[in-house]
Amino acid sequence: QKEVEQNSGPLSVPEGAIASLNCTYSDRGSQSFFWYRQYSGKSPELIMFIYSNGDKEDGRFTAQLNKASQYVSLLIRDSQPSDSATYLCAVNTGRRALTFGSGTRLQVQP
């Protein structure tokens, strides 16, 4: 079983809709959770991080964490074509390095 799992997609949503990206992790001791966005041919850039159960909002983005169910999600409201990218979920499992999922490719259709 992979430590951090994501559906590879592509997830296709129309412009203006809400995109919902999900991630599950296996290590119950995980403390911090990160979402990175990666455009094709570029390096990952940090979008959000969350440490506590519940929701954390930043502009059009909301990260949701449920430690009991071991999942973390990212909601993108009012999706734009410029949001089309691969979204990587990353988890800190107790060491300083992160464990990454394989990413979900999001396509926002104009």
Place this chain on the structure above:
Amino acid sequence: DVKVTQSSRYLVKRTGEKVFLECVQDMDHENMFWYRQDPGLGLRLIYFSYDVKMKEKGDIPEGYSVSREKKERFSLILESASTNQTSMYLCASSLSWQPQHFGDGTRLSIL
């Protein structure tokens, strides 16, 4: 803004060569990391360092070594390059348990 600079965007080498990939960060971060990224496999950790001259193996250290002589610089070394080391290599740095920031990546081709 955090700046993580990788020495080359594209690099072509031959099998058996010793290859050096350099990474420099300007934010006095104690942690530095090397990942490789391959289609369908995501980012995999090769090595990381949490202090000068300190290093720890990641998930796929075989065929690689690292060097950290100064806090701002972390080098990845392919001792004898092989074709299965053709990949995108990403360097990252972080302060304590804070989020990691990535460099632009080096696309390495081994012929």
